[in-house]
Amino acid sequence: MITLLVLGIAGPWFVFIAVAEDIWESGGFIGDQPLLMWVHQQQSPSLDQVALILTYIGGPWVIGGATVAIGGVLLWRHHCAKTWFFVLSMGGAMLFNLLAKVIFGRPRPALWASIAPAKFYSFPSGHAMGSAALAAALVFLLWDTHWRWTVVCSSSLFALGVGLSRVYLGVHYPSDVLAGWVCSLGWVASLHVFFSPDWAQLRQWWRAGIAYWQ
Template sequence: MPAEAASLVGFAQQLGEHGLPAFLAALAVAVALAGLAGWLLHWRRGRRSAAEDAPPPTLVRLAAAFAAGFALIVCAASLFAAIARRLGPDNAMGLADQALADAIAQHTPATALRVFALLTHLGDPLVLAVLGVVVAGWLWWKRARLLAIGWLLALGGNAVLNPVLKGVFERTRPLHDHGLAQATGFSFPSGHSSGAMVAGSMLLYVALRMLPARWHAAAAMAAVALVLGIACSRVFLRVHFASDVAAGLLSGLAWAGVCVAGLEFARHRQSRR
């Protein structure tokens, strides 16, 4: 085994042996950073006057949104392609994926697995479909109809995109015999991870648009916890390899970036009329 592959496999084994505390630590850090970002946004808006608190979209803001969205898509697509090029059981990433899955199987308590088995259902297609209808109905009732349509297109588009990508790569799933979760079909990229990323990102965007600024930090923290919790549950339950989850998060992030940029463009056009 090449030295690079051996070091990556060794790291994966160590991570799998301490998978639960590593996940909890990473989740705590990510949620804290999201809360800090939301608090800073609230503080920044609090220093503005009431007239400046919600300025109408301008061409400069629209260009900035598209530039940020384009950079996000390029970065996510590049990382996705890098992962896809290294698929296979005999290369470094494939060996590390298997080493991580084996270590998790040996060192994760059964109680934690049962919790992850409940958590992972939050990313089920039926749950996301119900969430999509409920949020769209609320937005329509609040007369944010453009946002409601964008929200539905984001969830629906990802539901079409992920099976297409799975059919392109046709990667088999890892073996899992614990009976806590069942998954069929191809493995790469993870549909639960991409669905959680799109739903969480769009929920955060909706919250930033519709809720008072004092709720933005809590919304960011909840979105991060939701996405990471669902995504990592797929690895702990061994229905996906870690690279499947990473690719699902990246594809979902790219699609969410496209949707947000499109909504900002439509919002700009609407305000001009």
């Protein structure tokens, strides 16, 4: 539990706050634009297609559909706590993304004409947050099964590919994607701890202590 708190919660939130502070004060990382231009120099027709596919799969329609489907299966199998955990993981990540975009109001990169232009604000990346939230939630849900490492590897590659596709397409800075990844990881890990049996035991002790002093 302590390791999870430090690595899974404190670490991602620390990185997110550091990135957000840098963007708030100076508009972004010094290396944002050079790295974006370097990625653009690797452009090719085949990579264009891969990026378009990944960015579509990591978009709101597919991620939203997957959320409804997985949440529905969990509810149908009467896993109430897991359903709440999964729905809050996805819904909370998207709500946090919307609020952060409005608060920071960071314009999207405009270094070249993208083959998949996007609107609204840039920070943090919604695609990165959605894919990372889905990946992290599935890892926690399936951690105690024999599918554990298959899910860890496949979901991590999925979130990585979706985030990189947004940079490749020129619609997000690298810092947007990094912030999206760590924000979702911190959020989902926080929920996992909240829904864990250890936390339930702490809540019982807390209620017992309050009842004792009343």
